[in-house]
Each structure stands twice: as C-alpha cells, then as structure tokens.
Amino acid sequence: MPNPLLRLYHHxxxxxxxxxxxxxxxxxxxxxLKNSWKLLLGAQxxxxxxxxxxxxxxxxxxxxxxxxxxxxxxxACVNVFAMLRHLREITxxxxxxxxxxxxxxxxxxxxxxxxxxxxxxxxxxxPLSSVDKSMSLSVGTKMAYLGEIKKRFRELSVPDGFVITxxxxxxxxxxxxxxxxxxxRLQTQVIRDMADMFRLSSELQLLIINSPLPxxxxxxxxxxxxxxxxxxxxxxxxxxxxxxxxxxxxxxxxFAGQYRTELNVSEELLFTTYKEIMASKYALTAMxxxxxxxxxxxxxxxxxxxxxxxDTASAGVMYTQDPTSADSGTIFINAxxxxxxxxxxxxxxxxxxxxxxxxxxxxxxxxxRSKEQKFVSFLSEEGVTLLATTPAQRLQxxxxxxxxxxxxxIGLLLENHFGCPLDVEWAVNKAGxxxxxxxxxxxxxxxxxxxxxxxxxxxxxxxxxxxxxxPGRATGxxxxxxxxxxxxxxxxxxxxxxxxxxxxxxxLLPRAVAIxxxxxxxxxxxxxxxxxxxxxxxxxxxxxxxxxxxADAWITIDADQQVIFPAMKPEDNAELPPRHSLRDxxxxxxxxxxxxxxxxxxxxxxxxxxxxxxxxxTLRDVAQTSHLLACREILKLSHVPGILAPLAVDHPTNWWVxxxxxxxxxxxxxxxxxxxxxxxxxxxxLLEGIWQGIGRQQWPLFANSPRRSRLLRSLRRLxxxxxPLSPPRPRLFLLLEDAALLILSLERAFFLLHAHAGEHAxxxxxxxxxxxxxxxxxxxxxLEQLAxxxxxxxxxxxxxxxxxxxxxxxxxxxxxxxxARLLGYFMGTVQQLQxxxxxxPGIDLKSPSKTSS
Amino acid sequence: MGLINVLVVDDEPDYLETLxxxxxxxxxxxxxxxxxxEALELLRQEPADVVLLDIKMPGxxxxxxxxxxxxxxxxxxxIILTGHASxxxxxxxxxxxxxxxxxxxxxxxxxMIKIQESLHANPSL
Numbered sequence: 001m002p003n004p005l006l007r008l009y010h011h012x013x014x015x016x017x018x019x020x021x022x023x024x025x026x027x028x029x030x031x032x033l034k035n036s037w038k039l040l041l042g043a044q045x046x047x048x049x050x051x052x053x054x055x056x057x058x059x060x061x062x063x064x065x066x067x068x069x070x071x072x073x074x075x076a077c078v079n080v081f082a083m084l085r086h087l088r089e090i091t092x093x094x095x096x097x098x099x100x101x102x103x104x105x106x107x108x109x110x111x112x113x114x115x116x117x118x119x120x121x122x123x124x125x126x127p128l129s130s131v132d133k134s135m136s137l138s139v140g141t142k143m144a145y146l147g148e149i150k151k152r153f154r155e156l157s158v159p160d161g162f163v164i165t166x167x168x169x170x171x172x173x174x175x176x177x178x179x180x181x182x183x184x185r186l187q188t189q190v191i192r193d194m195a196d197m198f199r200l201s202s203e204l205q206l207l208i209i210n211s212p213l214p215x216x217x218x219x220x221x222x223x224x225x226x227x228x229x230x231x232x233x234x235x236x237x238x239x240x241x242x243x244x245x246x247x248x249x250x251x252x253x254x255f256a257g258q259y260r261t262e263l264n265v266s267e268e269l270l271f272t273t274y275k276e277i278m279a280s281k282y283a284l285t286a287m288x289x290x291x292x293x294x295x296x297x298x299x300x301x302x303x304x305x306x307x308x309x310x311d312t313a314s315a316g317v318m319y320t321q322d323p324t325s326a327d328s329g330t331i332f333i334n335a336x337x338x339x340x341x342x343x344x345x346x347x348x349x350x351x352x353x354x355x356x357x358x359x360x361x362x363x364x365x366x367x368x369r370s371k372e373q374k375f376v377s378f379l380s381e382e383g384v385t386l387l388a389t390t391p392a393q394r395l396q397x398x399x400x401x402x403x404x405x406x407x408x409x410i411g412l413l414l415e416n417h418f419g420c421p422l423d424v425e426w427a428v429n430k431a432g433x434x435x436x437x438x439x440x441x442x443x444x445x446x447x448x449x450x451x452x453x454x455x456x457x458x459x460x461x462x463x464x465x466x467x468x469x470x471p472g473r474a475t476g477x478x479x480x481x482x483x484x485x486x487x488x489x490x491x492x493x494x495x496x497x498x499x500x501x502x503x504x505x506x507x508l509l510p511r512a513v514a515i516x517x518x519x520x521x522x523x524x525x526x527x528x529x530x531x532x533x534x535x536x537x538x539x540x541x542x543x544x545x546x547x548x549x550x551a552d553a554w555i556t557i558d559a560d561q562q563v564i565f566p567a568m569k570p571e572d573n574a575e576l577p578p579r580h581s582l583r584d585x586x587x588x589x590x591x592x593x594x595x596x597x598x599x600x601x602x603x604x605x606x607x608x609x610x611x612x613x614x615x616x617x618t619l620r621d622v623a624q625t626s627h628l629l630a631c632r633e634i635l636k637l638s639h640v641p642g643i644l645a646p647l648a649v650d651h652p653t654n655w656w657v658x659x660x661x662x663x664x665x666x667x668x669x670x671x672x673x674x675x676x677x678x679x680x681x682x683x684x685x686l687l688e689g690i691w692q693g694i695g696r697q698q699w700p701l702f703a704n705s706p707r708r709s710r711l712l713r714s715l716r717r718l719x720x721x722x723x724p725l726s727p728p729r730p731r732l733f734l735l736l737e738d739a740a741l742l743i744l745s746l747e748r749a750f751f752l753l754h755a756h757a758g759e760h761a762x763x764x765x766x767x768x769x770x771x772x773x774x775x776x777x778x779x780x781x782x783l784e785q786l787a788x789x790x791x792x793x794x795x796x797x798x799x800x801x802x803x804x805x806x807x808x809x810x811x812x813x814x815x816x817x818x819x820a821r822l823l824g825y826f827m828g829t830v831q832q833l834q835x836x837x838x839x840x841p842g843i844d845l846k847s848p849s850k851t852s853s
Numbered sequence: 854m855g856l857i858n859v860l861v862v863d864d865e866p867d868y869l870e871t872l873x874x875x876x877x878x879x880x881x882x883x884x885x886x887x888x889x890x891e892a893l894e895l896l897r898q899e900p901a902d903v904v905l906l907d908i909k910m911p912g913x914x915x916x917x918x919x920x921x922x923x924x925x926x927x928x929x930x931x932i933i934l935t936g937h938a939s940x941x942x943x944x945x946x947x948x949x950x951x952x953x954x955x956x957x958x959x960x961x962x963x964x965m966i967k968i969q970e971s972l973h974a975n976p977s978l
Contacts, residue, residue: 195941198956201956202935202936202956202957202958203936205957205958206936206957206958209868209958210865210867260960262960268874269871269874269875272871276958276960279958284956380878381878381879381880382874382875382878382879382961383875383878383879383961383962384962385879483953484953484954484955484956485943485944485947485953485954488944504963
C-alpha cells in the first residue's frame with residue numbers, strides 16, 4: 001500500500017502518480033482478480049437477500065418455522081464465509097482479525113439456533129415418585145408437576161407410575177436415524193393446504209410407529225412396569241399413558257389435548273401405545289399448533305407418563321380461578337360420572353360448581369345437568385367405553401358437596417405451592433377419595449368490559465344461551481364441521497359450527513374466527529382452552545346450532561353475552577379480526593436474537609479511518625468490510641497510467657470510467673502505452689442506469705463549491721485523498737461484467753454506489769453507501785425525510801453514526817438497473833437543501849416506465 | 854342384534870394385527886385381510902357390517918376394492934384408512950360410496966366412533 005505521506009505529496013503536486021510495481025502485479029492477476037470479485041459480489045448479493053428475507057419475516061410477523069430460521073442463518077454464514085475467501089484471493093492477505101471476528105459471530109449464531117442441550121438425566125425411565133418440578137426438561141412439564149405434587153404432598157393421592165424420559169425419546173430417534181429423516185421431511189414437504197398437512201402428519205406418525213424400540217429401552221420399560229405391578233400388588237396393572245412433552249403446558253403454550261392420551265392400556269399394547277403417543281407429536285393439531293405458535297419442533301422431546309388407572313366413580317377438571325376474568329375469588333369445578341375424558345373431549349355438558357375461595361371454601365352456586373353418557377374402563381377391554389347413563393343417573397350430581405369442598409382445598413393448596421392459578425384434572429374413586437391426575441398453570445384470557453352492543457338492539461338474535469368458552473366477538477360465515485372430510489374444506493375466516501367440541505377441530509383454529517358447538521362444558525375442555533389461547537371467541541352448549549345456523553350465512557357471535565346475530569357480509573375494508581401474533585414465540589425470539597448478530601451495520605464505512613473491533617459487530621459489518629476492502633484493492637488498478645477513460649457526457653464536471661471488461665486489458669503487454677477512448681454511458685447496462693439517475697439532477701457538487709482560499713481547498717482535497725477509498729479521480733465508474741461501482745469522493749461526503757445485475761436474481765443487489773463527515777452530518781428530520789422516500793421505493797435503509805446504507809437485493813436484472821438509477825438520482829438529491837416532494841417519472845419505481853430502453 | 858362384524862383390510866401386518874387385537878377386545882367380531890382380493894374372498898364367505906379399508910395397497914388397490922365391495926354389497930359401510938396415500942384419493946373414495954375416511958394413525962376411539970356413526974347413517978349415502 002502506498003505510504004499515505006507519499007500519496008499526500010503526489011496529491012499536492014498535481015495529482016497522483018502510479019505505483020508501477022503494484023499495478024503491474026495487479027494487471028498480471030487480472031483474470032483471477034475479476035473472477036474472485038465476481039464471486040464475492042454474488043455471495044454479497046445472496047447474503048443481502050437473506051437478510052432482507054429475515055427482516056421481512058420479523059416485520060410482517062409472517063409464518064416462520066425453526067427450519068426457516070436455521071436455513072437462513074446457515075446460508076447467511078456460508079455466504080459471508082465465501083466473501084472472506086474471495087477477499088483473501090483478491091488481496092492476498094489473510095485478514096486474520098476479520099476472519100476471527102466472523103468465526104466468533106458464527107459460533108454465537110450456532111449456539112442460538114442449536115437445539116436444547118442434551119437432557120441432564122440419563123435414565124430411560126424414572127418412577128413418578130422420584131420426579132420433581134426441576135426435572136421438566138427430562139420428564140416433560142406435565143409429569144414434572146405431577147411428580148412434584150406426589151413428592152411434596154404425601155397427604156394427597158396421586159397414582160403410582162413411571163415416566164419414560166426424554167433420554168429414551170432421544171435414544172429411540174437416534175437408534176432409528178429418525179431425527180434427520182423427520183427434519184428432511186419437514187423441510188422438503190410443501191404445505192399448501194390442509195390436505196398436505198394431513199399427509200405430512202400421517203407420514204411422520206407412521207414413520208415413528210413403524211420403527212422398533214431399542215432393546216435397552218424395551219427392557220427399561222418392562223422393568224418399570226414390573227415395579228408398578230409390585231406397588232399395586234397384582235399382575236396385569238392397567239395404565240393411563242399420557243403425553244408429557246417438554247415445553248408442553250407451559251403457561252403461554254398449553255398443548256391441551258394436542259397430544260394423545262390412552263387410558264386403560266394393558267402390558268401387551270404398552271410399547272405400541274408408547275410409540276403412538278410419541279408419534280402424536282406430529283398429530284395434525286399439534287403440528288399445526290406448533291407452526292402457528294412458532295414453537296421449535298426439536299426443542300420438544302416427547303416424554304410419556306404411565307400411571308396406574310384409578311377406579312373412577314366421577315372425574316373432572318378444576319380451575320382454581322376464573323380463566324376468563326380477572327376476578328380471583330372463585331374456584332370452578334366441572335364433573336361428570338365416569339372418566340374426565342367426557343369433559344375434555346366435549347362429549348357431555350358437565351355439572352358445574354362455583355366455589356368462593358375466601359375465607360374458607362364455600363359453595364356459591366351449583367348447576368346439575370343431564371349427563372347422558374359416560375366413559376368407563378373395564379379390565380377385560382382395552383381402552384375406554386362410552387356408555388349411555390340410566391335415566392336415574394343422568395340428573396344425579398356427580399359429586400357430593402363434601403367432595404367439592406375437599407377438591408377446592410386441594411386446589412388452594414396446590415395453587416399456593418406453585419404460585420399461580422392452576423388447571424387440575426382429578427378423579428374420585430369408588431370409595432369417594434379424590435386423586436390428582438394432572439395439574440398445569442391456567443392460561444387466562446379476559447373478556448371485554450364493554451360487552452353491551454347497541455348495534456344489535458334492533459335485530460333479533462338467531463340463537464341465545466349456551467356457555468362462553470372463550471370471550472370475544474367475531475363475524476364470519478357459517479361452516480358446519482361434522483366429519484374429517486369437512487375439515488379439508490374449511491374456508492379461511494369462517495365460523496366453526498360443530499355438534500361437539502372435538503379436540504381434533506383445534507387444527508382449524510388458525511383459520512377460524514369463532515366457534516359454536518352444540519355441547520361441551522363452556523370454559524372447560526381442550527378446544528375451549530386452545531380457543532382462548534388463539535383469542536378466538538367460542539360459545540359451547542348451544543342447542544341445535546348445527547341445524548339453526550345455515551351454512552354460508554354470515555353471523556356475528558358475541559361470546560361474552562352468549563348470543564348469535566345474523567350479520568351482513570362485511571365491507572372489504574372492514575376491520576379484520578386480529579390474527580394470532582407470532583411475536584414473543586420461541587422461534588420469533590430466536591430469529592430476533594440471531595438477527596442482532598447478523599443485521600444492522602455498526603458503521604457505514606468500517607474502513608474509515610481504520611478497521612477496529614468496535615466497528616465489526618455483526619455479519620453485515622463483516623460483509624461490508626470485506627466488500628470495501630475488495631473495492632479498495634480493485635481500485636488500485638485505476639492508478640495504471642492511461643487506464644481511465646473519460647465518460648462521454650455533457651456535464652459540468654468530468655467523470656471517468658475504468659472498464660475492466662475492455663478487450664485491450666485482456667492482453668496486458670503494452671501497459672505503458674495505454675490510452676482509452678471516451679466511453680459512452682450506453683456501453684454498460686448499469687452505467688447507463690446510474691447515469692440516467694445522475695443526469696436527471698442538478699448537481700451543485702460540493703467538489704465545485706466556491707473556493708474560499710487555495711489553502712483551505714488544498715486541505716480539503718488532502719482530507720479526501722487520504723480516505724481509505726480514494727481513486728485518482730473523485731468521480732469514477734468501475735465496470736466489471738455485470739457489476740458497476742461508482743465512487744464519488746467529495747469533500748463533504750463520500751458515495752459508493754455498487755450494483756450487481758446479472759441473470760441470477762438471487763445474486764443481484766444494489767447498495768449505496770453515503771458517508772458523511774463530522775459537521776456535514778444531516779439533521780434527524782432530513783434523514784427521516786429521506787428514509788421515507790427510500791422506504792416508499794422499496795429500499796432497505798440502515799443509518800449508522802457515520803453514514804447510511806440504502807440497499808435492495810434479490811431482484812431481477814431489469815429492476816436492479818432501475819433501482820440503481822434511482823440511487824444515482826438520490827445521490828444528487830441528498831446534496832440539495834430540500835428533498836423533492838416527489839420523484840420525477842422514470843425515476844419513481846412505483847410507476848413503471850419504459851424509459852430504460 | 855349380534856356382534857358388529859368388522860373387516861380390516863391393510864397390507865401392513867403390524868398395523869393390521871394391532872387394530873384387529875384392539876377391536877376384538879371391544880366386542881366386535883373382527884377379521885383381518887392383508888389385501889383387496891383376500892378381503893373380497895372373506896366378504897364372499899361372510900358379509901361384514903363395516904369394512905376399514907386402507908386405500909393404498911399393492912396388488913388390487915383400495916379404490917378397486919371399494920368399487921367391488923360397493924357393487925356386491927351396497928349396504929356394507931366402508932371407512933377409508935389413509936396413510937402415506939394422498940388425502941385427495943380418500944376424498945375420491947367418498948364419491949365412490951365410502952362413508953368417511955380416517956387418517957392413520959387414528960385412535961381406537963376415533964375408529965369406534967366412526968364405525969358407530971357409519972352404522973347409524975343412511976346406507977344410501
């Protein structure tokens with residue numbers, strides 16, 4: 001590199017002198033140089049394109065999966081790595097500092113996108129009595145809570161059982177090589193509609209079910225089952241096999257009923273059932289739910305709990321507080337005869353008790369309903385049976401008052417221990433004692449306070465009554481879902497009307513605006529839970545809803561008041577119901593966290609005055625630095641005498657072109673005798689584009705600002721000359737194949753416009769660096785004004801303390817040329833005192849024009 | 854009314870065996886067939902109330918089998934089981950007279966409910 005003092009000297013004595021050794025070397029390497037430069041640009045284009053995609057995903061709150069995040073990050077790193085390699089080829093230096101910084105960033109990003117650390121517990125199965133809340137990563141949330149209750153509250157009854165841990169899940173996956181296979185299918189399958197989702201779900205589940213359990217795991221489960229038999233004191237113990245996914249039932253993401261639970265399972269079918277429950281991780285609803293909530297697939301190993309069946313007389317669900325209001329004085333208990341499955345799956349409208357919490361639990365209100373069916377389990381059978389109840393049994397309360405109060409006390413005890421409102425599933429055995437089956441934090445959604453609707457006063461409701469399952473109001477068209485086949489045709493934005501709130505329908509919740517069901521127990525049950533989580537209003541227990549509500553009719557449902565009105569088709573510009581937001585979901589947070597290491601340049605020109613670690617904090621910085629270092633190297637060529645050609649244009653100042661595509665440079669024998677003909681701006685598509693932009697502006701160039709004094713002017717030129725990117729002429733176009741680089745080195749600002757417009761859109765980009773110096777820093781309001789202008793034209797904009805970068809990537813060649821033209825115009829604009837209120841035709845990208853021909 | 858007579862047709866032996874085993878324990882009279890021809894032969898010997906039919910099998914495929922069953926005994930309810938095969942073909946199956954379809958793997962509950970529903974439905978559907 002020439003000594004700055006020497007350059008200074010050259011500069012003061014009437015212009016630069018070439019450095020013959022350096023340039024000859026460069027000219028000899030020209031083919032390699034050009035090739036590396038081209039590859040570097042391609043990588044930079046792809047990198048910017050990826051950054052753009054990730055930004056859009058974050059901004060638009062659009063569907064993102066962990067697969068997307070991971071693949072974007074990997075490609076981003078790979079492309080910056082490629083840029084560094086090509087930079088080394090161009091400069092012949094190792095750029096160790098830059099490479100080290102990159103490696104640090106890459107490691108940091110890898111850590112962020114890596115799955116969870118391996119489970120700390122190595123045992124494949126664990127007795128429930130040895131499990132507690134701290135072990136949720138190894139045994140899943142559900143079993144961790146239940147184990148904690150069993151351990152801490154000896155006086156409470158919790159069934160004996162064992163947990164098949166996440167270590168077992170991992171062993172099973174690795175044994176069969178399933179991890180990669182599942183990821184491969186998740187990545188390669190195109191999901192366009194429900195049918196595709198069905199297919200993928202079925203494929204993944206069968207993949208798991210048809211894979212064998214490793215011997216070691218089979219032995220461990222056998223041994224645990226034998227222990228259970230020993231505890232029970234008899235052979236042939238029947239178990240309830242429940243999913244307990246890691247991350248399931250966390251407060252924000254209750255996987256209520258998403259995964260499978262099998263009751264009354266015999267030893268003979270235990271292995272099959274275990275695999276089926278692991279497979280239910282990919283059940284349609286669960287998969288859909290994970291996608292729409294932005295949950296990471298592989299962070300959720302499937303643990304499974306096997307618990308001795310309780311000889312159940314009645315069972316149900318208790319909410320220790322009202323899930324739909326902030327009022328915290330009431331406990332809710334739902335109960336049915338037989339197993340609680342009748343409630344969670346919405347078969348029966350259950351009995352309801354409301355209990356005041358203070359000072360002592362006391363029953364405030366009870367509603368006994370006609371319970372026409374019940375689930376029971378028989379030792380002679382596998383699974384559970386739905387039986388009709390006798391007329392005498394139907395109206396019989398499923399709990400005595402005393403049992404209700406006992407359950408309430410258990411609820412308060414547990415709530416006090418876990419420190420949050422809970423959702424407790426319990427059973428009362430034939431001897432009348434209560435057993436806790438599971439417990440998890442209760443998700444609460446509050447209804448609207450302004451529920452009175454004057455709008456509807458005039459209209460008579462179609463239906464009134466029922467129980468609010470999830471608060472809110474929504475309008476949509478009726479779509480009745482009875483069969484799986486209906487599931488496939490469910491339109492976006494319809495009201496789901498169904499005979500029974502089957503948990504399977506939750507797969508539709510991302511598309512539905514509201515739910516109306518003919519039976520079901522209001523706020524209890526899986527579908528109600530998930531509806532609240534998605535913020536979708538729901539009314540259950542609405543008699544004859546499927547017959548009274550006509551298919552395709554527009555209705556408005558008001559869940560808070562439990563009324564349904566006829567509605568008009570909303571205007572197209574009517575306010576759409578708020579869709580579920582992905583913000584704060586794990587995938588979204590991970591992407592946002594990763595982007596802190598990827599995006600936003602720390603400085604616009606990291607080379608000026610010199611590269612320091614503080615200036616390189618993100619992948620963007622590494623990319624930008626590599627880009628500028630490569631530019632600097634290429635610009636050394638411009639010092640070859642006679643290599644620059646004047647641009648043949650009518651303009652007050654001189655512009656120069658270094659055309660590396662020029663045939664004469666191919667054979668570099670007569671370097672000394674070079675002299676270039678003037679170049680027309682139509683010689684290169686990007687040169688033409690940029691020039692059209694520049695030519696449209698009045699150019700009160702700073703370079704031509706009135707001389708104050710010779711000395712001052714010299715000092716300014718001096719300053720411009722020692723900037724790290726300074727060619728012999730301050731207005732220079734460098735052309736190479738499909739790329740053009742414009743360097744405009746002025747006294748008050750420095751511009752570097754770089755565009756790459758080839759046949760591969762994903763490699764194309766255009767980027768303008770505008771670096772300002774000290775006093776010339778534009779005011780905030782002016783920057784805002786310019787930012788609006790660029791945003792409107794579809795550019796990305798990054799403002800750093802020393803300057804700004806306006807860029808766009810991934811566009812086809814023609815668009816890229818037009819964008820380059822706009823940025824050419826923009827360079828002139830920012831030197832005007834006021835930004836133009838609108839762009840002239842031919843420059844404005846929003847109004848397509850044909851002037852580029 | 855005697856036991857409900859169910860025929861499960863599936864070419865995957867594990868799946869077939871598990872399902873037959875489970876249904877047998879639930880008071881159904883269950884037979885299993887591993888292919889379309891075998892299924893038709895079993896139906897010829899003794900008709901079934903409900904056939905659970907895998908849509909994708911080697912040899913005579915589910916669609917053909919379905920058409921044959923419907924031709925010979927229109928009253929037999931057919932519920933399609935679909936796995937790797939496309940859901941679209943299951944929909945086609947419904948237009949050929951199947952009652953509904955279930956996506957594998959379905960829980961025993963779902964299968965039993967579907968069997969009950971099909972028996973209560975109008976056979977001309």
